[in-house]
């Protein structure tokens with residue numbers, strides 16, 4: 792079947808989306824609107840962006856569907872947000888999850 796006769800869109804669907812600006816640890820970057828915070832961060836940085844709350848171990852998203860809680864981050868000042876379940880919004884401020892007992896920075 793040729794592309795011309797196919798019902799499938801061969802264009803990159805993300806290329807047609809609007810973009811929003813998200814800030815991670817003070818560094819702004821653009822991502823397609825509508826993707827999750829986890830997807831945005833996975834595409835933006837090679838660094839870990841989660842810590843376990845109790846032990847400060849480095850964590851990373853695993854299930855990407857709200858089950859494992861390995862993707863917790865701080866979003867707009869609120870801790871313990873699941874990055875895989877939160878869609879990005881323009882101006883969103885995302886930070887690494889702080890260990891329990893750490894002072895706010």
Ligand code: FES
Nearest residue numbers: 855857859860875
């Ligand atoms: S990646 Fe598993 S809950 Fe977010």
